[in-house]
Amino acid sequence: MSTSPTTTAPSVNGDGPLTADHQQAIHAALVSGTRPPRASALTACRMFAWRAIVKIKHVPEQLLDVTITPVLFLVMFVYLFGGAVAGSTQEYLQFLLPGILVQAVLFTTVYSGMSLNTDMTRGVVDRFRSLPVWSPAPLVGAALGDIVRYVAAATVTVVLGLILGFDAGGGLPGIVGAIGLVALFAFGLAWGFTTLGLVMRSPNAVMNTGFMGLFPLIFLSNIFVEPSTLPSALEWFVGVNPVSHLVDASRGLMYGDAVAGDILLVIAEAAVLTAIFVPLTTKLYRSRS
Amino acid sequence: MSSPLAIETEGLVKVFGDTRAVDGVDLAVPAGAVYGVLGPNGAGKTTVIKMLATLLRPDGGSARVLGHDIVRDADEVRRHISLTGQLASVDEDITGRENLYLLGRLLGYSRTQAKDRADELLHAFGLDDAATRLAKNYSGGMRRRLDIAASIVVTPELLFLDEPTTGLDPRSRNQVWEIVRALVGQGTTVLLCTQYLDEADQLAGRIAVIDHGKVIAEGTSAELKAQVAQSTLHVRLLDPDQRGEAERLLTRVLGEPAHADTDPSGVSVAVASPDKAAEAIGELAQAGLPVAGFSLGQPSLDEVFLALTGHPADAEEETVA
Ligand SMILES: Nc1ncnc2c1ncn2[C@@H]1O[C@H](COP(=O)(O)OP(=O)(O)OP(=O)(O)O)[C@@H](O)[C@H]1O
Ligand SMILES: [Mg+2]
Numbered sequence A: 001m002s003t004s005p006t007t008t009a010p011s012v013n014g015d016g017p018l019t020a021d022h023q024q025a026i027h028a029a030l031v032s033g034t035r036p037p038r039a040s041a042l043t044a045c046r047m048f049a050w051r052a053i054v055k056i057k058h059v060p061e062q063l064l065d066v067t068i069t070p071v072l073f074l075v076m077f078v079y080l081f082g083g084a085v086a087g088s089t090q091e092y093l094q095f096l097l098p099g100i101l102v103q104a105v106l107f108t109t110v111y112s113g114m115s116l117n118t119d120m121t122r123g124v125v126d127r128f129r130s131l132p133v134w135s136p137a138p139l140v141g142a143a144l145g146d147i148v149r150y151v152a153a154a155t156v157t158v159v160l161g162l163i164l165g166f167d168a169g170g171g172l173p174g175i176v177g178a179i180g181l182v183a184l185f186a187f188g189l190a191w192g193f194t195t196l197g198l199v200m201r202s203p204n205a206v207m208n209t210g211f212m213g214l215f216p217l218i219f220l221s222n223i224f225v226e227p228s229t230l231p232s233a234l235e236w237f238v239g240v241n242p243v244s245h246l247v248d249a250s251r252g253l254m255y256g257d258a259v260a261g262d263i264l265l266v267i268a269e270a271a272v273l274t275a276i277f278v279p280l281t282t283k284l285y286r287s288r289s
Numbered sequence B: 001m002s003s004p005l006a007i008e009t010e011g012l013v014k015v016f017g018d019t020r021a022v023d024g025v026d027l028a029v030p031a032g033a034v035y036g037v038l039g040p041n042g043a044g045k046t047t048v049i050k051m052l053a054t055l056l057r058p059d060g061g062s063a064r065v066l067g068h069d070i071v072r073d074a075d076e077v078r079r080h081i082s083l084t085g086q087l088a089s090v091d092e093d094i095t096g097r098e099n100l101y102l103l104g105r106l107l108g109y110s111r112t113q114a115k116d117r118a119d120e121l122l123h124a125f126g127l128d129d130a131a132t133r134l135a136k137n138y139s140g141g142m143r144r145r146l147d148i149a150a151s152i153v154v155t156p157e158l159l160f161l162d163e164p165t166t167g168l169d170p171r172s173r174n175q176v177w178e179i180v181r182a183l184v185g186q187g188t189t190v191l192l193c194t195q196y197l198d199e200a201d202q203l204a205g206r207i208a209v210i211d212h213g214k215v216i217a218e219g220t221s222a223e224l225k226a227q228v229a230q231s232t233l234h235v236r237l238l239d240p241d242q243r244g245e246a247e248r249l250l251t252r253v254l255g256e257p258a259h260a261d262t263d264p265s266g267v268s269v270a271v272a273s274p275d276k277a278a279e280a281i282g283e284l285a286q287a288g289l290p291v292a293g294f295s296l297g298q299p300s301l302d303e304v305f306l307a308l309t310g311h312p313a314d315a316e317e318e319t320v321a
Helices: A020-032 A041-058 A060-086 A089-120 A124-129 A137-145 A147-164 A171-199 A203-219 A232-240 A242-255 A260-287 B045-052 B074-078 B096-106 B111-124 B140-151 B170-185 B197-203 B221-227 B240-254 B274-286 B301-309
Strands: B005-016 B019-030 B034-038 B060-065 B081-084 B158-162 B189-194 B206-211 B214-220 B231-237 B266-271 B291-297
Touching: A020 B111, A020 B170, A041 A060, A041 A137, A041 A147, A041 B096, A060 A089, A060 A147, A089 A124, A089 A137, A089 A147, A089 A171, A089 A203, A089 A242, A124 A137, A137 A147, A137 A171, A137 A260, A147 A171, A171 A203, A171 A242, A171 A260, A203 A242, A232 A242, A242 A260, B005 B045, B005 B189, B019 B034, B019 B045, B019 B060, B019 B189, B019 B206, B019 B214, B034 B045, B034 B197, B045 B060, B045 B158, B045 B189, B081 B140, B096 B111, B096 B140, B111 B140, B140 B170, B170 B189, B170 B197, B189 B197, B197 B301, B206 B221, B206 B301, B214 B221, B214 B301, B221 B301, B231 B240, B231 B274, B240 B266, B240 B274, B266 B274, B274 B291
Parallel strands: B034 B189, B034 B206, B081 B158, B158 B189
Antiparallel strands: B005 B019, B005 B060, B206 B214, B231 B266, B231 B291
16 A cells, blocks of 8 residues: 655646656556455445445535425424314424324435436446445445435424424434434335335436435325324324334334334334345446446 | 357347337357457447446346356446446546555455556556546546556456547547457457457457447458458559549449549549459550549448448548558
8 A cells, every 4th residue: 555645746737737657657556456364244234335325425415305305294284274173373383293203204215316327327336336345235235224214304303393382202312213213214115215216217217207206105095194183094094004014103102101012013024124125226337237 | 159259249229218229139258369340329329238247237138248147147248348438437536546556455455466557557557657646637538547557457358448549639549449459368358349440350350339329230350341342442543633534444444433533633433353453454545534543442340330321420530541
């Protein structure tokens, strides 16, 4: 490796001409570019997660819509429908907050598909795919980096909820547990959208199709209303909808009356999503020209 | 046969729908030099590179890169190559330094090693001042240099360069050429795809000319020029008004069609031998068409390409004799 990178100082930078010093420095760089032992799969994943986080650091505004949407939903629903649906805004907030947390985080999973789709149109993916690293690492790393988004969306939602007067019976452990569980499920679901990201032709197509698939799951769930108030066919769907299961488990954790079975069901569903879509995404990613 | 081959392909084929993008390509690329793959838009250059860099699976034929089969030993191939794609393969949303650091870590350097390596390369490629700028704000030339720097974070045995100077101004193009020469001087083999004949002529030891997915000619630049078999006689007349007359005379004497040059008093014509050329110059003088100067040149690669494919390599490009 290079011991002292600066031997002689080439005078010109940026778009200036390359001097003889540069030539020498390039020769020196070539000589010192010896191959280190191969990076572990773990390191590779960590570095791709780092890449995702560095991108957020450079353009923090990209977290804005992720955080503003839940704020709007929470305030709007609580004050618009609170009285009508639950009798009082306070009672409705108590009912709604865990569901809004789920919704806020699940909406952001569509971005995973959009950003992969954007990446694929750029040359950088060709370089990543020609590197001697564990080949799903760019995908796994990006998925791990996306957890930053989930946590940002979740934190804003919960903090706002607490400010508006949400009573967290489960305390901080309950809140952290709920956020963790939602993030875990989102991690699984995001793989569905990365698969979509590899099948669709443009980021916009990913977004439209993604939200079209996500809307029924979000709105035909127990996030906004008690399923018992619904017509029976709808009630059945809400009952089998994994989003409802996630909301049940999150409510349990945040209220402080969690049921182990609810939590395990969500973990199992996240595992199933991961088991289906990780191989699918990986295969498509490898074969995409 | 005796010198080791960096790349060997036999009947490589890639089909996209109805398009046979690569249609039976045989290549034998010697190690330690620049090998040019020359062809117009859509010839199949990028597709060949993508197969050799293990990004695309061939639909037919086989290839070994540095002795490793590109399908069976894809992982081993990736350990020895680097790719600078046609689309700049840098990550535009992070800085130049972050790009190089990321690759250093992915290739197995420790944190400190990767940082040092990034700085060393930024410095060598004249990018220190731009190190902390997002790559999307780089000029085309800087982006290309970063791209090549990224390809040598670990010095590769074989580097694929896909049209590295397309869209660059002449100065940036020269910088890239200097870098390529430095790489080869250090023992790296370079497979260079290009649409520019002068680029292949300048850098490449051997050149394969491809068109419609097939290799239509192969050899050193001199051999390719010799395949056209003839030299070109360029004549400059004293009086431009006599050009039409001179063209007719040369065509009659040499039995080949003479062409007007871009120079208003210039005429060119293919000749089989220097003797024939001398004879033709004599005839011009005798016919009262005085000559200001003449030269006998090898055909340019442009002319070679035209002769091989029946169409010009690049419609809007210069034709330098
Ligand atoms: N992924 C793809 N799907 C369908 N057709 C493709 C694909 N990639 C390339 N082709 C087609 O294959 C042919 C060869 O393309 P290729 O990109 O290899 O040419 P090229 O020589 O690199 O051209 P250029 O100089 O424009 O880069 C073209 O007709 C192109 O349209
Ligand atoms: Mg190309």
